[in-house]
Amino acid sequence: MPATIEGSIKNSFSLPLSEIKKIIKDFHSEMCRGISGKKSSLKMISTYVNKPTGKERGKFLALDLGGTNFRILEIELKGDGKILPGKEKKFVLAKHHISGEGRKLFDFISGCIKKFCSEQGIKTYEQRKIGFTFSFPVRQTGIAKGVLLHWTKDFSASGVVGQDVVRLMNEALIRNGLRNIKIAALVNDTVGTLAAAAYQDQDCDVGVIIGTGTNACYQGKVKRMIINIEWGGFNKLRRTYYDELLDKSSNNSGQQMLEKMVSGMYLGEIARLAIQDLIKKQRIFKGQRNGFNLAKSFKSEHLSEVETDNSVNLSGINIILKKMGLKSSTLQERKTIKVICHAVSERGARISAAVLAAVITKIDPALCRRHTVAVDGSVYAKHPGFANHMKSALREIFGKRTGRLNLVLAKDGSGIGGAIIASLAASGNNQ
Numbered sequence: 001m002p003a004t005i006e007g008s009i010k011n012s013f014s015l016p017l018s019e020i021k022k023i024i025k026d027f028h029s030e031m032c033r034g035i036s037g038k039k040s041s042l043k044m045i046s047t048y049v050n051k052p053t054g055k056e057r058g059k060f061l062a063l064d065l066g067g068t069n070f071r072i073l074e075i076e077l078k079g080d081g082k083i084l085p086g087k088e089k090k091f092v093l094a095k096h097h098i099s100g101e102g103r104k105l106f107d108f109i110s111g112c113i114k115k116f117c118s119e120q121g122i123k124t125y126e127q128r129k130i131g132f133t134f135s136f137p138v139r140q141t142g143i144a145k146g147v148l149l150h151w152t153k154d155f156s157a158s159g160v161v162g163q164d165v166v167r168l169m170n171e172a173l174i175r176n177g178l179r180n181i182k183i184a185a186l187v188n189d190t191v192g193t194l195a196a197a198a199y200q201d202q203d204c205d206v207g208v209i210i211g212t213g214t215n216a217c218y219q220g221k222v223k224r225m226i227i228n229i230e231w232g233g234f235n236k237l238r239r240t241y242y243d244e245l246l247d248k249s250s251n252n253s254g255q256q257m258l259e260k261m262v263s264g265m266y267l268g269e270i271a272r273l274a275i276q277d278l279i280k281k282q283r284i285f286k287g288q289r290n291g292f293n294l295a296k297s298f299k300s301e302h303l304s305e306v307e308t309d310n311s312v313n314l315s316g317i318n319i320i321l322k323k324m325g326l327k328s329s330t331l332q333e334r335k336t337i338k339v340i341c342h343a344v345s346e347r348g349a350r351i352s353a354a355v356l357a358a359v360i361t362k363i364d365p366a367l368c369r370r371h372t373v374a375v376d377g378s379v380y381a382k383h384p385g386f387a388n389h390m391k392s393a394l395r396e397i398f399g400k401r402t403g404r405l406n407l408v409l410a411k412d413g414s415g416i417g418g419a420i421i422a423s424l425a426a427s428g429n430n431q
């Protein structure tokens with residue numbers, strides 16, 4: 001393949017510091033517009049909760065819904081920044097739950113809660129308050145009240161958009177005979193992640209998720225509460241031809257533009273579209289049958305596997321290509337695949353760093369203080385090189401001051417944080 005094509009693909013995905021600076025500026029102006037209620041691609045949602053102090057105590061339940069797995073957990077807060085993990089169970093949502101009737105989705109979840117309680121010996125005749133981590137854009141009007149604005153991450157269950165999801169969940173609990181179990185707080189996963197980390201480290205003031213979807217929240221000063229940015233919707237980024245293609249064929253075209261360039265739901269698909277383009281142009285795999293023309297056939301996990309292959313012959317990539325239906329490939333072709341995958345994921349990491357830098361400088365323009373940033377999500381935690389690319393972009397942006405930023409992996413923070421926020425709501429200390 002001529003170096004120029006490889007170079008031009010790499011170029012189209014590159015994000016130099018000058019562009020990062022522009023993103024930061026645009027992000028700030030969208031944040032301001034969103035906060036003041038003007039039209040903006042950032043929703044800047046008030047959450048009616050402040051971060052915990054670490055002194056909260058007690059046993060609390062949480063439901064964590066935000067992807068194809070749904071979790072129920074119980075944790076104990078010890079009051080000295082310590083959390084005792086307790087019972088936990090994961091349930092898998094089927095396609096018909098995600099895209100069928102909303103009422104059935106909530107009935108399924110409440111059925112799972114009933115099962116969890118009976119298996120774990122949790123008495124359902126006693127009053128129990130639950131934190132509901134619901135990781136979608138919800139316009140909150142109180143700590144336990146909020147209307148779903150639109151679905152993201154391929155969810156499309158009917159009859160939920162425009163409705164108060166706490167009411168829908170509480171009604172489903174009643175239908176299932178769980179009258180004493182009530183949702184005490186509605187929590188975004190970013191807010192849960194921030195809360196879980198802040199419970200143990202008071203410097204934590206930003207929560208980020210880079211997984212199936214991507215988003216962030218921060219402890220606001222002007223509005224004294226945590227603000228859920230919904231940064232996945234940011235739409236002031238330069239897009240490539242492949243981003244346009246992906247957006248057009250998605251079920252939420254025109255929405256979640258940043259999410260479509262960063263999160264695990266889409267990274268593999270962007271790479272697939274770029275690879276398919278080269279195949280169509282007869283630059284690679286000449287005349288061979290292959291599966292790259294099938295939408296969503298190349299997953300973000302494949303992208304991770306490609307990037308982990310450091311063998312001389314790129315034999316790991318060869319195995320993936322075989323799975324994609326290709327009989328044979330040259331070393332040069334495998335190198336090209338690696339270059340494309342790398343360019344796509346590195347761009348995702350640099351965009352994430354740019355918008356994180358914008359959030360930090362919104363809170364603390366000259367980066368005078370220390371900030372712990374709690375990050376969770378499969379892409380950040382597992383994609384090879386992603387966290388490092390993000391950190392090196394932050395170094396480019398902040399130079400020596402980067403030392404004041406501490407990015408910590410807050411594993412399972414969304415569920416734990418849900419329980420912590422439920423404790424704040426139960427004690428009336430949310431604000």
Ligand code: GLC
Nearest residue numbers: 135136137152213214215232
């Ligand atoms: C999507 C949701 C957002 C969530 C993020 C990470 O962007 O809209 O609420 O925080 O995914 O799960």
